Amino acid sequence: MKVTLLTGRTLRQGQGKEYGKLSERYLKSVAVCEMDPDDMKRLGIRENENVKIATNYGSVVVKAVKSLRAPHPSAVFVPYGPWISLVMSSKTHGTGMPSLKGVTAEVNPAPTEPVLSLPELLKRHFKKE
Amino acid sequence: MDIAIKDGKIVEKVEGKGVKVIDASRMIVMPGGVDIHSHIAGAKVNAGRMLRPEDHFKDVEVKTEKTRSGVGHSIPSTFTTGYRYARMGYTTVFEPAQAPLKSRHTHEELNDTPIIDKGAYPLLGDCWFVLERLAKGMIEECAAYVAWTMRATKGYAVKIVNPGGLEAWGFGGNMRNIDDTVPHFNITPREIVQGLCKVNELLHMPHTIHVHTNNLGKPGNYVNTLETMKCVENLAHGDKPVIHITHCQFSAFKGRDWHTFASGAEEIARYVNNHSHVTLDMGQIVFTETTTMTADGPFQFILYQLTGNKWINGDVETETSTGIVPFAYKRKSYVHATQWSIGLELALLIKDPWKIYLTTDHPNAGPFIYYPKIISWLMSRRAREKVMRKMNKRARQKSLLSTIDREYTFYEMAIATRAGQARALGLRHKGHLGLGADADIAIYNIDPTSVEPSKDYQLIRRAFKHAAYTVKGGEIVVKNGEIVKSVDGKTFWVDVETSPSVDEFVPRLKQVFEDYYTVQYENYVVPEHYLAVSCPVHTKAEI
Amino acid sequence: MPIISNVTCPVCGSLCDDIEILVENNKVVKVKNACGLGESKFLNYNGHRLRKPLIRKNGELVEASIKEAIRRSAEILADAAYPILYGWSNTSCEAIRVGLELAEEIGGVIDNTSTVCHGPSVLSIQDVGYSTCTLGQIRHRADLVIYWGSNPWSAHPRHIERYTAFTQGRFQASIWYRYLAHLSAYRARRRLLRALKLSSVREAPTIEAEAGLPPTLFRKERKMIVVDVRRTRTADIADYFLQVEPNKDYEVLEALRALIRDEEIDMDTVAGVPVETLEELADVMIGCKFGVLFFGVGLTMSMGKLRNIDTAICMVRDLNRYTKFIIMPMRGHFNVTGSNVVSTWQTGYPYAVDFSHGYPRYNPGETSVVDILARGESDASLIVASDPVAHFPKAAVENLVRNPVIVIDPEPTPTTLMADVVFPSSFVGIETEGTAYRMDHVPLPLKKIVEPPSGCLSDMEILQRILAEVRKIKRETAEVA
Amino acid sequence: MVVVLRPKRAFKLPVEAECITPDSFAGKSVDEIGKLKVWEGNRERSLNELFSVEGEIGAKPEEVMVKIFGDVHKVRRIGTQMSAGEIVVHGDVGFHLGEEMVGGKILVDGNAGSWLGSMMKGGVIEVKGDAGDYVGSAYRGSSTRGMSGGTIVIHGDAGNELGYYMRKGIIKVHGNVGQFTGVHMKNGIVVVYGNSEGRSGAEMTGGKIVVCGSVPSVLPTFTVEAVKSRVKINGEKLAGPFYLFKGDIAEEGEGKLYISKASNAHLKSYENLV
Secondary structure (H helix, E strand, O other): OEEEEEEEOOHHHHHHHHOOOOOHHHHHHHOEEEEOHHHHHHHOOOOOOEEEEEEOOEEEEEEEEEOOOOOOOOEEEEEOOHHHHOOOOOOOOOOOOOOOOOEEEEEEEOOOOOOOOHHHHHHHHOOOO | OOOEEEOOEEEOOOOOOOOOOOOOOOOEEEEOEEEOOOOOOOHHHHHHHHHOHHHHOOOEEOOOOOOOOEEOOOOOOHHHHHHHHHHOOEEEEEEEEEOHHHHHHHHHHHHOOOOOEEEEEEEOOOOHHHHHHHHOOOHHHHHHHHHHHHHHHOOOOOEEEOOOHHHHHOOOOOOOOOOOOOOOOOOOHHHHHHHHHHHHHHOOOOOOEEEEOOOOOOOOOHHHHHHHHHOOHHHOOOOOOOEEEOOHHHHOEEOOOOOOOEEOHHHHHHHHHHOOOEEEEOOOOOOOEEEEEEOOHHHHHHHHHHHOOOEEEEEEOOOEOOEEEEEEOOOOOHHHHHHHHHHHHHHHHOOOOOOEEOOOOOOOOOOHHHHHHHHHHHHOHHHHHHHHHHOOHHHHHHOHHHHOOOOOOHHHHHHHHHHHHHHHHOOOOOOOOOOOOEOOEEEEOOOOOOOOOOOOHHHHHHHHHOOOEEEEOOEEEEEOOEEOOOOOOOEEEEEEEOOHHHHOHHHHHHHHHHHHOOOOHHHHOOOHHHOOOEEEEEEEOOO | OOEEEEEOOOOEOOOOOOEEEEEEOOEEEEEEOOOHHHHHHHHHHHHOOOOOOEEEEOOEEEEOOHHHHHHHHHHHHHHOOOEEEEEOOOOOHHHHHHHHHHHHHHOOEEEEHHHHOOHHHHHHHHHHEEEEEOHHHHHHHOOEEEEEOOOHHHHOOOHHHHHOOOOOOOOOOOOHHHHHHHHHHHHHHHHHHHHHHHOOOOOOOOOOOOOOOOHHHHOOOOEEEEEEOOOOHHHHHOOEEEEOOOOOHHHHHHHHHHHHOOOOOOOOEEOOEEHHHHHHHHHHHHHOOEEEEEEOHHHHOOOOOHHHHHHHHHHHHHHOOOOEEEEEEOOOEOOHHHHHHHHHHHHOOOOOEEOOOOOOEEOOOOOOHHHHHHOOOOOEEEEEOOOHHHHOOHHHHHHHHHOOEEEEEOOOOHHHHOOOEEEEEOOEOOOEOEEEEOOOOOEEEEOOOOOOOOOOEOHHHHHHHHHHHHHHHHHHHHHHO | OEEEEEEOOOOOOOEEOOOOOHHHHOOOOHHHHHOOEEEEOOEEEEHHHHEEEEEOOOOOHHHOEEEEEOOEOOEEOOOOOOOOOEEEEEOOEOOOOOOOOOOOEEEEOOOEOOOOOOOOOOOEEEEOOOEOOOOOOOOOOOOOOOOEEEEEEEOOOOOOOOOOOOOEEEEEEOOOEOOOOOOOOOOOEEEEOOOEOOOOOOOOOOOEEEEOOOOOOOOOOOEEEEEEEEEEEOOEEEEEEEEEEEEOHHHOOOEEEEEEOOOOHHHHHHHHHO
């Protein structure tokens, strides 16, 4: 499903951060995708099932959760964090600021793919020489 | 004649081996320059810097072994500010508009401004505490508050900007004249000026109240300026000044509107020549691109509307406001050329050089780097005429300058650029080269026996631009216009001693503090260790 | 048991300075007055931290002495031909000052996190200026508070209570009681909706009526409006919530500007909002006595970026012809404003400052870190109190970690995991004092309330030691030459 | 007389070479040119450390033709403030090409980076490939230093904010453009033969923008004035029909925005207002 991807801070992410970025609590607070319940129905996914978010710049698997802020049809919200950064473009159009909100993305169920832990995520995507 | 320096002071003589000698024969030696009014540091200045990358990118200072890098032009970065002043032989500069709530910011910047000694004037003319107490006639409690503010903000003098107008600007209003009533506060600008003038005298502050008048920058405002000077006339004792009208050029406008705009310098000068309770500084226009920045928010809004240039407004809770607008003074503009003329008329028509000082209200009328130009205009009729030939014809025809022959002597120039300013500021160790004075010395490559400033004004300009030597606190910091050493300057602030009964005011202040501010009382106060080199000036109050 | 009062909270740009902290045995045991974020930081900061410097050897991060880590860092930086120094928003101004000096010394590019939050706001301010004030002005005077693309409830939890709608000012009263009424009505409505859903009645969950603005907005009292692309928590407590289509803020703001100037618009709806609604909103804005528009990264990060802010500022500027109006960015990290402020007084520019030619140069898009990284131009980096590996786009991170990375941070982050040298530092505002600037540029002192663990130096000290070591290396090289 | 520069290696770091202009080359020998200073990252180098220099140099700028062969997409500020002569780049070129150019000609047969011809005052720049963002723009914060003369022609695409604070001159893009073409434009002409990503003419106060291709929408602050059958730009006739909009009314602007009718069926409803 084609969606507009929004990102931002949340209270939980802010608090999760203070428990340490390597903590389970942080992962749970940011590796999520808040979706409009109607959109979830359309995609046939339930709370806490995995979805894959893909853009032209990459893809990542996170857990889908029902948005408490609905309705926002075909817009999904993901808190800032290393997971969602993987699908963001580094183009800034000469402003220094990459587009982090309102990005066009594709969200689909990913029942067989896991949500990677932070070390796994870094290892998978970045190489240190 | 020799001048001996030891431990940063001028002494009778120095002896022994290894004494360093500067040969200043055939040169002019003066005390280090003193600037009574120059916006060099703090929230407003920095907002201006941030606003104007286009002001900086063509005027840069490259890092050297001795100096940090930076940028100019009209709002130079802190390091560049210190270096550029020192290169002109200036060693003491006062930041005239410190929003008390943002004092830490001012001092952080002053700490990063090398070489020069400095200080800042907290803005008090629109403070709620002040307005409320003055409205109720509680002069002593107001004085206690001002004394506390000087200590809390590490301030040096009482600054009043558009009294009452800035509080009114909180809701988009302004003061129309000196007897207008400040909304919600039941007080007039006249009462504010008089009240703070009394407070200033009670506290024995080293400097007088430092006033930016109502209606600044508006045609016809000279009447208001005269009223402001008159309103404290009978508060003076003897010949001692009690009020400083700053950047007077902007407050000496005649006319009903911009079409009938004219100089009011003659009237102001006549009054100042006949009264001893006033000092002024010029606020001299230079034809260049610059940045206007004052605490006078409503004035800056008018300036934005006149020019359409980008505009910053920055109101500060319970205290003051700020406005910033880039501006270009153009020779061919009637108004700008007349303003140029007004500043010089004031300086030339006021006979006593101890009463009017050279400033550009940096950067409002022009960046301070143009002081040497202004010196040449004051010292040479020819230099003035050269500018007048190129400027707006109508302004030239109406200007009084063509009727004024006066040319400043070197002594008069030294008074207008250091001695007078030091005296007005109550800095007893500055502005002269007598025994015990701070060893802040400027040496200019001008041979006074052979140079005729009237003719050789270009030479004058060049010499004052790059001092042959600048000595700061006994150390050579500039040689041939280049920085050879960077030192830390002192920060002056006034520590007023009041009687214990007055100190009881502080707990009462604490009680209302939370109702007024969004910060805690304790966090408002700037501790002394915050200043890189703290230099309290002690006074004893009459309360 | 000492209670330390008037502590400034080192979390968000609201910089609340009324926190009370109870300390027992050099441990924070109780926090008063702080919000969820603040309390969480004060209570949990020490639970997961770095304690020893680390250096990458044979691909693994291993413990090292501070001296060794300083030397290694200085070598990397002195050798680098285009290093970047990034972060700075979660540290003190005192540390930033040293950081700028270090950047100048090594001819690097120093950039702070505003590059990816309110950098666009800075660019637009540089184009058109802005009309702003300190938060107390709003507390005392504002009768109209607008939050646009910002969600203070989650990101600046005490903002509304301390500075805007719920605070008691000299000329304006708090409206917290209206909020309570509002919230309970809203909750009741949600309960009803849920009940309807359970009874499987399909009802489109529209919450605000489409037609017109609620009458409360025309009252004389203080009122609050939220504009966003989705209904945030802040929107729940507002008097009115205006939902705009994602990436269409620019159009809405432009239309409002035209309406404020009393111009006709050739459209019926803008970004899903009927023009009549916008007309009414324009009237509310013109009709207030003191209005304020707070904007967040919802405007700076979405399509239009700096131009969203540009036109928002111009709208506010134009409103000043009719009334008093103010605009303010909602700054995120506790000292991101300070990082702009210090950078500006030392270099003339608030962020993205390039010292490679020995003097400051500035051109975001060219001298900003995300661009430099994306183009693969830097050859080393120093990261202070920030986590670019977690927050930068993938392509930028790939290039960041390809070159040596030095990190100064009190806690482990994705960035420290990918670093070559890691310095454990003390927590600024808890274990180290300093200065920070609130979002409205009010400087406040940060307190030291407990001692840091041994071996954890402050950011400033670490930077000073690296700077001294860089100078030493330069002298050594000069002597050899 | 032609001077040929060839990069000696691929550059990773940004290279700043303001000295590559006919003005600074004129009257110098090959050796002297080789000693001119350039920056590579934070290292100051001489031009011949990075480039081979050969050929003949004219005495005056107008007699100098600089030819660059090879990839110089990391090399910035070539042609800064040039007043005469010619620069030809056979390959891609970096940021700020022809910045503050006063006269002469620059030809690029590859792509050009952002800030192409920024603060340009005169002369001609032609790019066969694409250009980046901020073509013919002002420096940050400078409403008075936008492009004030000259011509820029881009045969490929261009990015965002083309003609930011433009005051005079002409920019033609044969391909597509990004957003905010002619933002804050005061005067001058922009012609886009391809499509636009929208928000053209945002906050413009004067000048002319023509879009021959499609636009996603027109800003609400533009009012439709007429449907024109053609537009004349400096003698060139562009066949229409075009919708003529006026704006940006948020700035009380008098700018003219021409949008092709044929490529924008979704704008048809505007015709009811004409």
